[in-house]
Amino acid sequence: MFSPVLSIQADEYDDKIQAQTEKISTLENEQTAAENALSALETQISKTEAEVDELFAKKTQEEERLNELNSEIADLKVAIEKRNQQLKEQARDVQVNQLNNSVVEAILTADSLNEAVGRAMAVTTLVNANNEIIEKQQVDQAKLEELSLEAQEKLATIEQQSQLLQEKQESLVEARLDQEVAINELQSMITTEKKQKATFEAQKEEAIRKREAQLKAIAAQKAKDEAARIAAAEQLAAQQEAAKTATKKVETQPAVSNTSVADVPNNNTTPTTETVTPPVQESSPVTSSGWGLPVSSVSVSSPYGWRANPWGNGPSEFHEGIDLVGASGTSIYASKAGTVATTGYDASAGNYVIINHGDGYYSYYLHLSSFAVSTGQSVGQGSLVGGMGTTGGSTGVHLHFGIATSGNWSGFVDPAPLLGI
Incomplete structure (x- = not known):
């Protein structure tokens, strides 16, 4: 960038001043260009930071909605379980396969016509009440499936936004490292002595080396995380497949001989299948200190x-x-x-x-x-x-x-x- 140092001689003094003036002018022009580039970098970083803040706000909103959905799903599960228990208790009191005989017996053993009508209406009211409970179960089951689907979609959205957020952050890290390189370039351009220039050039090279090393470390960590994610996903898929197999075995077992109210032929009801959740696997092993691993596969x-x-x-x-x-x-x-x-x-x-x-x-x-x-x-x-x-x-x-x-x-x-x- 710089011309060799001129010999200081009396008859060359004017030439030395002119050369120094030209050198200073060149440095000033380069300094202006470097400052403009630095300003552009600052603008880019500010824009990226704003995008990160916006993404983080959207991600937080999605997470709050997901928590609301999970709460609604939990409430529905409690309501459905309570109705299931109510149906089981009523089934023990009135056997459906004896319902018609019960109505006839109620009428024949009545002391009066009014008593016979009252008994028949009581049995009929119980059956209608059970039908209403079953209809509510069907409505809540459908709503539960709808909310579960929405919760899955929210979770997918959160993970997508997290990926975008990670990419923005990596871009921000790279931009800031580029800024450090630009600053060192500016410092090297404004120096007028070769020794100072060499020092700043060495600092620039070190910043570039650190930048490349950090980007390499980021890439290596990203690859490591991706490999761990794939391994964990495969393990989770295997566990889910095992759970499905266990559920199918339970569903194919012979039905219990006791007849419940849900067995009443009714065009307004739809048979439902009870899902059996497999037992939770415990984390292992337990260390000598008494603590166990919070995940089954550690990375x-x-x-x-x-x-x-x-x-x-x-x-x-x-x-x-x-x-x-x-x-x-x-x-x-x-x-x-x-x-x-x-x-x-x-x-x-x-x-x-x-x-x-x-x-x-x-x-x-x-x-x-x-x-x-x-x-x-x-x-x-x-x-x-x-x-x-x-x-x-x-x-x-x-x-x-x-x-x-x-x-x-x-x-x-x-x-x-x-x-x-």
């Missing part, structure tokens, strides 16, 4: 301790847990027996569960896609807590698992030694 994407800001727009941060990656919906288990201290949603933690183990320790489960427990519930080691997700401040499907000596988001310790990983 750590971010350990406990200091790490680079995953959003790419701030200083390093202290990670108060470990991140375990997997497929969306992967079962999350209680690492130790205890009582659910609280469940809830937070813009940063997403859907979370905190369990009090009664021995001075609490375990934290963050970014869940769904809940399988409620506040105050007692759980055993290996009990299902919820499904793996990417709710809250998350750029990909994973479980943030933490262990602390307090239930107030403080006193965290490294969970890895306790889990034996």
Whole structure:
């Protein structure tokens, strides 16, 4: 960029001044161009940050709606179970295959015509009431299926937005690294001494090296996460297939001989099939410290301790847990027996569960896609807590698992030694 240093001689003094003036003019022009490029980078970064904020707001809205759907689904399941119990209790009182005989007997043994009519109407009222219950069951079952489908669509939307958010964050990280390179270029251009220029050029090369190393690390981590996600998805698919096989075996078993009210021939009713859910698998193994793994397949994407800001727009941060990656919906288990201290949603933690183990320790489960427990519930080691997700401040499907000596988001310790990983 610079011409060689001219010899300082009296008869060449005017030439030296002219050469220095031209050098300064060239540097000023290059400095202006570099500042314009830097300003363009700042504008690009501001635009990307705005897009990230907008995506995060939309993602939060979808997560709140998903929680509402899950609550409605839970209420419907309770209502349906109560009606099922009511039908079973009524079936024990009136056997359907004896209904016609019961009506005839009621009429024949009556002391008067009024008493006979009253008995017949009582039996008929009971049958009509059962039919109304069955019709309500059908309506609620249809609504349950509709809400479940909408919940699945919301979850898919959240995961899609999380993927977009991750791509935006990676773009933001790359833009900021490019900005550092541009700053070093600017510093190298405004220096007038070769030694200073060499120093800044070395800094530029170091920034480029760090940029390439960080981008390579990001790509490697992304590949690792994708491999873990695929493995977890395959394992989940195998578990679901095993559950379907178990359900089919239950459905093909001979029906119970006792006849229920639902056996009454009626054109307004539709037979329903009861689905049997297979037992929850417990996490294993249990370490010598008494803690079990919260997932059946362990793949750590971010350990406990200091790490680079995953959003790419701030200083390093202290990670108060470990991140375990997997497929969306992967079962999350209680690492130790205890009582659910609280469940809830937070813009940063997403859907979370905190369990009090009664021995001075609490375990934290963050970014869940769904809940399988409620506040105050007692759980055993290996009990299902919820499904793996990417709710809250998350750029990909994973479980943030933490262990602390307090239930107030403080006193965290490294969970890895306790889990034996």
